[in-house]
Amino acid sequence: QVQMVESGGGVVQPGGSLRLSCVTSGFNFSAYGMHWVRQAPGKGLEWESYIGRDGTNRYYVDSAKGRFTISRDNSKNTVFLQMNSLRTDDTAVYYCAAGASYWGQGTLVTVSS
Amino acid sequence: DIQLTQSPSSLSASVGDTVTITCRASQGISDFLAWFQQQPGKAPKSLIYAASSLHSGVPSKFSGSGSGTYFTLTIRRLQPEDFATYYCQQYDSFPITFGQGTRLDLK
Numbered sequence: 365q366v367q368m369v370e371s372g373g374g375v376v377q378p379g380g381s382l383r384l385s386c387v388t389s390g391f392n393f394s395a396y397g398m399h400w401v402r403q404a405p406g407k408g409l410e411w412e413s414y415i416g417r418d419g420t421n422r423y424y425v426d427s428a429k430g431r432f433t434i435s436r437d438n439s440k441n442t443v444f445l446q447m448n449s450l451r452t453d454d455t456a457v458y459y460c461a462a463g464a465s466y467w468g469q470g471t472l473v474t475v476s477s
Numbered sequence: 478d479i480q481l482t483q484s485p486s487s488l489s490a491s492v493g494d495t496v497t498i499t500c501r502a503s504q505g506i507s508d509f510l511a512w513f514q515q516q517p518g519k520a521p522k523s524l525i526y527a528a529s530s531l532h533s534g535v536p537s538k539f540s541g542s543g544s545g546t547y548f549t550l551t552i553r554r555l556q557p558e559d560f561a562t563y564y565c566q567q568y569d570s571f572p573i574t575f576g577q578g579t580r581l582d583l584k
Contacts, residue, residue: 399573401521409513409521409564411573423571464511464526464568 366390366466373458373471376450380475384445386460386468393441394418396463398446400434402456403470412458413445450475479503479511483576489584494555498579500548500565509569512541512550515578516561524563525550556584 372384382399400412413434415421422434433446443460450473457470480503480523490496500510508528513521523532525541538553552559560583565576 408578409515409566409575410576411566414571414573418542423573425572459520461521464566465532467520467522469520 368460368462368466368468370458370468370471373418375474375476380447380450380476382446382473384447384448384460384473386443388441388460388462388466388468390445391462391466393462396465398434398436398443399419399461399463400432400472401442401459401461402454402473403459404453404456405462407456410456411447415443431453439472443477444462447473452476478572479506479570479574481567481574481576483563483565483579484579485579486577487580487582489582490555491584492549492555492557495551495553496581497552498563498581499572500543500550500576502546502548502563502567505545505580506569508544509567510543510548511566511568512539513564513566514559514561515564521538521564545567552581555581 368388370386388409397416399414415434419436429450452475455475458471459470460468482501484499507571510528515521529541542550546564562578562580
């Protein structure tokens with residue numbers, strides 16, 4: 365069955381960095397573009413970033429440009445999100461998603477001094 | 478950026494009812510629209526892609542329609558597990574955007 369497990373979340377001070385990972389199994393990872401989507405406490409879903417199947421095409425929401433970097437390792441069925449210069453308004457649950465099909469359970473990022 | 482506006486923002490219904498949620502796009506997106514369900518404290522679940530195609534394992538009580546700028550999600554014969562928040566998402570162009578969500582509550 366499909367499994368997608370995010371990790372790497374935690375508490376970080378403003379200006380700090382985190383690297384999120386999403387390890388997947390149960391589907392053909394290299395056939396899917398991958399997304400990171402976040403959800404601030406009590407708020408709706410907000411798309412953050414996308415990476416194409418071979419890693420060539422990458423897109424970001426404006427607020428993430430220059431701070432976040434998405435990458436993937438198809439040999440390990442894993443997608444990453446490197447987050448630098450974190451701000452308090454980056455506090456959210458971060459989900460990875462495979463296309464419009466599969467979602468992980470999320471990892472909580474809290475940015476606080 | 479393409480804006481998606483869902484209506485209503487919240488909706489109360491009873492078990493057995495049929496409800497319809499609408500999603501309007503600020504510009505045409507063909508059929509590049511998906512619908513997701515999110516239970517409280519849980520990850521989103523994919524329901525529909527390409528405006529009207531059901532994901533594997535999603536019951537046929539869920540149906541989607543529309544193209545261009547107007548889309549609907551209809552849920553028939555509501556059951557307790559259907560009371561959740563529903564989001565539409567456009568993937569016609571980047572940045573990908575979501576509607577603000579529709580919360581479906583038990584009346």
